[in-house]
Amino acid sequence: MTEYDAILLAGFGGPEGQDDVIPFLRNVTRGRGIPEERLEEVAHHYRHFGGVSPINNQNRALKAALETELAFRGIDLPVIWGNRNWTPYLADVITEAHEAGHNRLIAIATSAYSSYSSCRQYREDFAAALADTGLDGTVQIDKVRQFFDHPGFVLPFIEGVKEGLAEVQAAIPGINLQTEVEVLFATHSIPSTDAAKSGQDLRDLDADGQPVRRYGDDGAYAAQHRAVAEVVMAAATPSAEQQPAWQLVYQSRSGPPSMPWLEPDINDVIATLPERGIRAVVIVPLGFVSDHMEVLWDLDTEAIETAAENGLHAVRVPTPGTNPAYVSGLVDLVMERVNDVPVDERPALTELGPWYDVCRPGCCENVRLGFKPALAGMTP
Ligand SMILES: CC1=C(CCC(=O)O)c2cc3nc(cc4[nH]c(cc5[nH]c(cc1n2)c(C)c5CCC(=O)O)c(CCC(=O)O)c4C)C(CCC(=O)O)=C3C
Numbered sequence: 001m002t003e004y005d006a007i008l009l010a011g012f013g014g015p016e017g018q019d020d021v022i023p024f025l026r027n028v029t030r031g032r033g034i035p036e037e038r039l040e041e042v043a044h045h046y047r048h049f050g051g052v053s054p055i056n057n058q059n060r061a062l063k064a065a066l067e068t069e070l071a072f073r074g075i076d077l078p079v080i081w082g083n084r085n086w087t088p089y090l091a092d093v094i095t096e097a098h099e100a101g102h103n104r105l106i107a108i109a110t111s112a113y114s115s116y117s118s119c120r121q122y123r124e125d126f127a128a129a130l131a132d133t134g135l136d137g138t139v140q141i142d143k144v145r146q147f148f149d150h151p152g153f154v155l156p157f158i159e160g161v162k163e164g165l166a167e168v169q170a171a172i173p174g175i176n177l178q179t180e181v182e183v184l185f186a187t188h189s190i191p192s193t194d195a196a197k198s199g200q201d202l203r204d205l206d207a208d209g210q211p212v213r214r215y216g217d218d219g220a221y222a223a224q225h226r227a228v229a230e231v232v233m234a235a236a237t238p239s240a241e242q243q244p245a246w247q248l249v250y251q252s253r254s255g256p257p258s259m260p261w262l263e264p265d266i267n268d269v270i271a272t273l274p275e276r277g278i279r280a281v282v283i284v285p286l287g288f289v290s291d292h293m294e295v296l297w298d299l300d301t302e303a304i305e306t307a308a309e310n311g312l313h314a315v316r317v318p319t320p321g322t323n324p325a326y327v328s329g330l331v332d333l334v335m336e337r338v339n340d341v342p343v344d345e346r347p348a349l350t351e352l353g354p355w356y357d358v359c360r361p362g363c364c365e366n367v368r369l370g371f372k373p374a375l376a377g378m379t380p
């Protein structure tokens with residue numbers, strides 16, 4: 001048994017009104033070398049929706065769903081919710097938790113894969129929050145493993161792809177699933193240098209100093225997405241003969257053009273589909289846990305528009321959101337830590353998992369920004 005006294009639900013954060021948009025974007029991009037034009041463009045996405053990102057309400061709903069599931073299971077752990085980039089800030093909610101007597105926190109970050117932005121940055125922000133509040137050494141923050149291949153996270157996508165394909169067949173009677181439909185698994189593009197470091201363990205080096213555990217050029221980040229996509233396709237399609245082609249595509253690139261980020265971009269890929277005889281596209285937001293701005297703008301607005309321009313029927317699959325399988329999976333992830341469940345008894349749908357509870361030395365470091373201390377890892 002490992003004793004925890006609260007669950008820390010750690011979100012990205014988002015603006016909740018027009019006046020929040022610019023300060024929020026400054027918080028997110030401080031020191032990141034994001035071009036001014038890109039910031040203006042992203043500000044416009046938020047302005048289009050009244051300056052309000054849906055992400056905070058989605059995290060409020062997830063917190064409530066977790067509380068209901070915990071109560072149903074008779075688990076006495078309060079859920080506190082804090083954000084990296086907007087109120088309620090992590091430092092403030094951790095201080096409140098401490099004042100209420102909660103000093104051993106198990107964190108769930110709303111992010112499933114390994115990379116600087118999707119794992120280590122959360123861990124660095126936990127360390128910064130403890131340093132800023134003087135609670136370093138008083139409050140302990142552990143974090144559940146990256147859950148990209150946990151059944152609770154994957155199941156909603158399997159259901160979604162099944163339903164998406166059924167919808168395509170209803171819209172275009174007689175369509176050939178194998179030759180006329182393509183499934184695009186979409187995730188956030190990240191700098192190629194971050195991708196290469198994702199999931200890397202600095203201890204596993206060969207005699208030439210090269211990593212032993214290789215995930216390919218785009219690191220564990222891309223490998224994890226591909227492995228999950230394969231599982232989703234196999235589970236969502238009745239037979240190989242009826243399985244559409246699929247590929248992993250990227251969205252929401254934001255760095256300067258001179259800096260390599262993961263490709264191909266979803267819009268570029270969509271534009272190539274008609275010439276291959278594709279008539280319908282199923283878009284799976286595999287990299288995201290809820291329908292936040294990246295999904296509403298980059299997929300539901302831009303990618304859907306690109307599909308229409310190319311004469312394609314397009315369906316966007318739901319994100320896990322508050323799907324009961326996802327909510328219950330997150331509680332399972334907490335309880336495997338509480339109960340010290342051995343690694344070989346933990347659920348994982350790909351060979352890359354179950355991922356580590358404690359991140360490896362050097363894992364997901366950001367070579368551009370340099371070293372910053374992080375919690376929930378083997379080295380600080
Ligand atoms: C991998 C990844 C995830 C998924 C994992 C996770 O969910 O954590 C994610 C999620 C999110 N990203 C979000 C928003 C933004 N991300 C930005 C910028 C960046 N994202 C990056 C990566 C990721 N981002 C990167 C490498 C940058 C470049 C700057 C840097 O090196 O850090 C910018 C700056 C403007 C721009 O350039 O787009 C914004 C506004 C929101 C909130 C949406 C809402 O408000 O509803 C969410 C959930």
Ligand SMILES: [Fe+2]
Pocket residue numbers: 188
């Ligand atoms: Fe982002």
